[in-house]
Amino acid sequence: MKTAVWAACLLLLASALPPAADAARRPHRVARHAAHQPVQPAAAPQPLHVTIMDGDSGAILHCEDCNAPMPPASMSKLMTALIVGDALLQHRITLDTRYHVSENAWRHGAMSDGSHMFLELNSEVSIRDLIQGVIVVSANDACIVLAEGLAGSESAFVALMNRRAQELGLRSAHFTNATGLPDPNHVISSADLARLARYLVANHPELYRLYGERAFTYNGHTQENRNPLLGTVAGADGLKTGHTDDSGFGLVGSAVQNGHRRILVFNGLRSMADRREAGINLMRAAFEQYATQRIARRGQQLGEAQVYLGSRATAPLVAQNDIVVGGPQAVLAGLRTHVVYAGPLRAPIAQGQVVAQLVVEGPGLQTKRFPLVSGQRIGGANWFAKAWEGLRVTFSGAH
CATH class of the missing domain: 2.60.410.10 (D-Ala-D-Ala carboxypeptidase, C-terminal domain)
Known part of the structure; x- marks a missing residue:
């Protein structure tokens, strides 16, 4: 049974169909109807693991299975970016520091089917470009280059991610890679993702502004930020989308209205269109229907x-x-x-x-x-x- 608040904040979609590419990857069963039976309107998208948080106090305003570990896909790149942000604050690196693109990073990032920023094998790339690639276009190749450059290997970098999660009290979090690629042991709850996002907003303002950038150009390729809230919800300024076949389409979003910040996390939708619909409606409801005392x-x-x-x-x-x-x-x-x-x-x-x-x-x-x-x-x-x-x-x- 869906909660009343969910019914209140979502509109019914009359004929929303997933994009053809997504449908090809994720076949779904089509119900057979008798000739005299009308086809019912499609239900509004129903995300899983929903968290609505007050970004000012950290209070959870709405929770639907928000404490259960889930596969976060690229939303876990928030922790990847946090580790880089920590290194910048500690002056261990600068935005002008350059890292080498190894064959491992190139083969498993730039040459993979996932998101990437078209890094060239054996090139040297600045932290400034790499972190923009991670935050704006979710570049897997940039994640691996940063992991190898900062920690020597991706596995050593993952150890830093898990240690940082413990320090922040993210009890549900366990990471196995820097990219969010599918792994049954790579999990975090939506509530902990919201806490991670809130920490980033408060403690890494120099990086947080990148989450609101609409596009990023590198090596002659311009890619758009996939965050559906940017430009559609007043005050939206971040954070990160995610998608794998296992996780579905998810979002960590944030916006500020009238001096108050809301953070939204959900997962499990079947298409980018559904993610957009749910994200916009839930974030609007976060400001219109919820409050703190x-x-x-x-x-x-x-x-x-x-x-x-x-x-x-x-x-x-x-x-x-x-x-x-x-x-x-x-x-x-x-x-x-x-x-x-x-x-x-x-x-x-x-x-x-x-x-x-x-x-x-x-x-x-x-x-x-x-x-x-x-x-x-x-x-x-x-x-x-x-x-x-x-x-x-x-x-x-x-x-």
Whole structure:
């Protein structure tokens, strides 16, 4: 059953057919209809693994199987670009650094059936051109050249990708190559792709501007950016498309409207036309139908917890981080919050120690829990207070 929000944001397509080339690669079963039965209109494209994220706070606004690992195809090139961006920030390379196009990169990139930027065997190419090739036209040959140049081999570069994914907390991610070419162990969830995209936007502005470029010319060949949001959705400025027979057509998209950023990820569509339709409608819905609500700021006190045998009787409970909840606008109007902890707390308690949770719930919203910490250090009670407490417990329990 499709969710109500999906039905609300997509229009029915009367006669959308996949391009002939795609149909040839991906044969599909055609239903047989009796002569007197009318053919029903084609359903609107239904993507898989949908994530809509608030790019400002990182709050997930909408999730459809968004935490399940999936084959990302070329969308995983976001991590390839991030590794290059890190090296630039660390001054290990510059945009003018040149890398050699090996036979391996040429044969498995430029001579492959996948996307490439027409690199020539044994040529020397600048990082500036290579990273544009990766970001704008999804060039596999550029990915391999960068991997070999930065790490010595693609396998060593993949180790850097996986290590970086762990550092960023992308728990679903496991990469086996720098290109996104099919491999059953090359996976990441759409939610983690959204987190990766958000990190790129915030920490690599010098590279992020390339994601909005509409075309790239190299070696006499001009290729267009395949991102269907660019030029069609107001404020769209990135990020990356992906497609293999295993993954279908997917998109990591981002746009800014009225000072607010939304990040969209989905996968599993059968054609570029379907990807365009779904991408435009979902991104528009992301701004029109979803919102965020700030519950508390980092360090804000939200309650107190009883303390047993402490230097004070209660511990102030404060938000460990900003607490922001996102979702459909109608759902946010009915939010409820309450504090839970296993009490009384036992001293000593360190300042910043997680001791409780703020529970946020409401009709139509999956219950969310956020850590609360002690706002100050609380030492143990002195011997007199402990003795007095012992006497109190003893006599209060006597009959």
